[in-house]
Amino acid sequence: MSGANMDKPTARVVLVDDHRMFRTGVRAEIGQTERTNVDVVGEAADVEQAVSVVTSTMPDVVLLDVHLPGGGGVEVLRRCASLEGVKFLALSVSDAAEDVIGVIRGGARGYVTKTITGTDLVDAVFRVRDGDAVFSPRLAGFVLDAFAATDTPPVDEDLDRLTQREREVLRLIARGYAYKEIGKQLFISVKTVESHVSAVLRKLQLSNRHELTRWATARRLV
Missing domain, CATH: 3.40.50.2300 (Response regulator)
Incomplete structure (x- = not known):
């Protein structure tokens, strides 16, 4: 060249x-x-x-x-x-x-x-x-x-607390993927997936994946 x-x-x-x-x-x-x-x-x-x-x-x-x-x-x-x-x-x-x-x-x-x-x-x-x-x-x-x-506000302060990877894990959890499947899709370990889920639940003040799924569905993230 x-x-x-x-x-x-x-x-x-x-x-x-x-x-x-x-x-x-x-x-x-x-x-x-x-x-x-x-x-x-x-x-x-x-x-x-x-x-x-x-x-x-x-x-x-x-x-x-x-x-x-x-x-x-x-x-x-x-x-x-x-x-x-x-x-x-x-x-x-x-x-x-x-x-x-x-x-x-x-x-x-x-x-x-x-x-x-x-x-x-x-x-x-x-x-x-x-x-x-x-x-x-x-x-x-x-x-x-x-x-x-759009009905949703342009800025979602709860969602803004999450990192890009945490948002991706959130979407996959809400779609019903198992931790192992999420790890395989994102090329990360199951332990890392668990860590991201814990961080998401803590930041959004939710208790479990069922609440997380409802939260994501309400915001049309699924």
Whole structure:
């Protein structure tokens, strides 16, 4: 690699879409830029592949289709919620409000439609990598309207007391997972899971996992 190329901003990307031809097209489009290096470090066609590839490569940005075999983009977001430093940008043919709102609630940093140009997509990747939220025109309005209309307060002080890992354990407990299953999914020991659960119960002033499940369900965290 030349010195000039090494000076370019670089982003490591995983492409998640169930159409191989589309992935091939995106790879070609985002590779054709003189100002930046977008390194596609993995591809996936369904939820299971996506979780495996994202977990093993830990990219800067995941370009994530909304409709996927195995549960869709929201399921990928849920199962990758504990991965630090990985950001998700939805890239979909759909511009339906429910799809946009669903993946943003799930943790995606932006949502662009497949009509986007290669240059604009590269720009969106770097903006998301750097922490910005990126939306195709008019899609941002869906999100603003949805969050303005929500019944829950924008700040939940109880939830804010929990660390990111404690929130993930909380969600899995509320979904009925056993400690051993949680440990396997989050790659931590059962003892560590027990420690996180104890911390969550203490911080939320709850007595047991049944109360915890009711608490999480009431806040639509499950």
